[in-house]
Amino acid sequence: MANTGVAPPDFTTDVGKVRVLLGDTDPTNVAASSGTYMYFSDAEIGAFLTMYGDNVKLAAARCLETIAGSQALLLKSWSSDDLTVNGDKIAESLRKLAAQLREEALVDESNEYFNMIAMFIDENNDGQADEYPWWNN
Numbered sequence: 001m002a003n004t005g006v007a008p009p010d011f012t013t014d015v016g017k018v019r020v021l022l023g024d025t026d027p028t029n030v031a032a033s034s035g036t037y038m039y040f041s042d043a044e045i046g047a048f049l050t051m052y053g054d055n056v057k058l059a060a061a062r063c064l065e066t067i068a069g070s071q072a073l074l075l076k077s078w079s080s081d082d083l084t085v086n087g088d089k090i091a092e093s094l095r096k097l098a099a100q101l102r103e104e105a106l107v108d109e110s111n112e113y114f115n116m117i118a119m120f121i122d123e124n125n126d127g128q129a130d131e132y133p134w135w136n137n
Helices: 014-022 042-051 056-074 087-119
Strands: 004-006 028-031 034-036 077-080 083-086
Touching: 004 014, 004 042, 014 042, 014 056, 042 056, 056 087, 083 087
Parallel strands: none
Antiparallel strands: 004 034, 028 034, 077 083
16 A cells, blocks of 8 residues: 655644654655655555644654654664665664653643643632743743
């Protein structure tokens, strides 16, 4: 199955944003606004987005972990002449990048929840959210 998607990628969409995080932005076989991508089709990225609540960074992290699993299984480690490929090291690097994206997503989510809570704190009942200077310390 070809990894088809909108070409060029639309970076204003969540699928396009995931593609940027994956570095999968250069389609081949482009015709009629569709192209073939290296890792995932738009539909597959859409499925990851659905599984992870439309969180771009979590979906991209899962994509990277999926690629890492494939690298570890398919490449393993091999040498030929003066070329050596270590699939385990590639997979490890991809997993580290996925962990970084997960951490960023957690920080983003934490900030979003704090802002939502802060919006509803109105101790002086003036209809405006109270400022909390301690947050900026």
